[in-house]
Amino acid sequence: MKASEKYFGEFGGQFVSESLMNALGELDRAYEEAIHDEAFLREKDYYMKQYVGRETPLYFAENLSREYGTKIYLKREDLNHTGAHKINNVIGQILLAKRMGKKKVIAETGAGQHGVATATGAALFDMECTVYMGEEDMRRQELNVFRMEMLGAKVECVKSGSRTLKDATNEAIRTWSQTVEDTFYVIGSVVGPFPYPKMVKEFQSVISRESKKQILDAEGRLPDVVMACVGGGSNSIGMFADFLDDLSVKLIGVEAAGLGIETGKHASAMALGKPGTLHGMRSYLLQDGDGNIQIAHSISAGLDYPGVGPEHAYLRDSGRAEYVSITDTEAMEALQELCRLEGIIPAIESAHAVAYAKKQAKKMKENEIMVICLSGRGDKDVHTVIEYQKQQRR
């Protein structure tokens, strides 16, 4: 295999221990075979429709459009089974695991949505499932911990480092390198060593495939702007995928600015990050002066990651997509605005995209069109919202 296939420009690659190299090669071969196999695709489509509930609506948000002054459509990934886009990827990977004869799966999780999705898929296909989750995230997302346990998964509490997604991922990688002979690692975002960024993108690209068709049906033309939030970047890559070649469509990825980029307490790998290697990939990372990885900060556990998928790094450098950031406060305001205007409680992650939509809309005309990926619902965040509101009142 040529090295270039494993890279997006200078980003990506396979920075993992020797013990994983054969497994990654085997995974890539199995994946390529599967996605060219009609039977696999039929089975995947069946579960996407009957189990996940696809296709999801592309909803014209009339009130939000009036308020913000441009036409806004929401791609309702929050309506998927388990409440977010994460299940799209999990069904794909678990069916692949099944095809490869694996009976055990492991996963890392930040907000818990990928963990819940993996636990769900494992229950459906009768697999043993262990999810690695940082202690801090287990506290912030207690509800999702219970959900995973109800679904029969074992949740391993990770107490090293920042006790969030970064460290949960380290622990999952360590475990995988010990158990790779019989275990499938279900990575939840477009991160990690090749072929994960490629594979997760393919499984998430259903978001933009549907959206494109839906917007053409509704408006008879392509949107002017397509937008999604970016942590590792799976919902955004899924939302961008089918529009990448439509150069008239502006692609915007919204990272988490936490307390503000200038405070250093943020999760915007591409705002000030420098390329480096972590979790098997070369990409933009938050690092200190010694090349140690810095702790990310965001009110949203799902965006609280110091790196970003390698294809996003490439899209940024090539100028095809633009990356911006939104603070905790801006995201929480947008969350409440969407609740009141549209009766939709979004995940705090997705609220980052809604918050930037408000800014972007000011640069747009009334009849221009913006599509936002509403990647998940906010049920899991109610606890965080209550805490946030209490703090605001003080």
Added chain:
Amino acid sequence: MENRIEQKMQALTERGEKAFITYMTAGLPDMEGCKALVKAQENAGIDVLELGIPFSDPVADGPIIQNASYKAIQLGVNLEKVFALMKEIRAEGVEMPIIFMMYYNTALHMGLDKFVEECIGSGVDGLIIPDLPLEEQDDLKEALAREGAPVLIQLVSPVSAGRIPQILEGARGFAYCVSGMGVTGRSGSFHREILRYLTEVKKVSKIPVMMGFGIEQAKDVAPMKEVIDGAIVGSYFIRLLEANGYKAQAAQEYCRTFKKELNGLK
């Protein structure tokens, strides 16, 4: 051939002796204490020393080395300070080969050319980078193509299988065979096919074959003594140092005993 590791390997082969290699995290318990430990180990007759450069996300390491790495970072240990330490060690007459065991990002962050220059200037003889498999080594190898640059030690795993000849082609110093799957410091968990795998490596390798990960005492490698040319101890050694307050004497005794037993294995 000027490289200290290669000179040492050749001398050991000529004497029919097995190599004993230890790993310790750089800068623990502090810079002076670390220096004393290096000297004590050289006196005790270890053949090569691995110095671990602390990194925030050591995915190839188990809890013992993770904690040591974390502690070192808290103490402010970084690559620049370890280079300074190396210069002092060499100036004070330590002649044994020293290898940096590190994660790729630490070198990348410094810039590969500057990193290699510092290695040459401070007497670093080898590099072990567990998150840099063969396919990703081109950039570093290019930077290492200089007079006096350290050699890049190749790691082999029990599941490397068909990759073994490729990995060992052009490999220098010694082949580092990982004893099991996964991370450092899992005692008594050698891979079920360890002997078959080591034999496979030995057959292909033109350089000495070392075994590491999960080794505590010389007797642990007794079943492999006909196949391997030496043993590497990391996590257990760190645990021992911690239990003894990082006293040089404890390190010296352990190293002396291990080296003696390793070469007297029946």
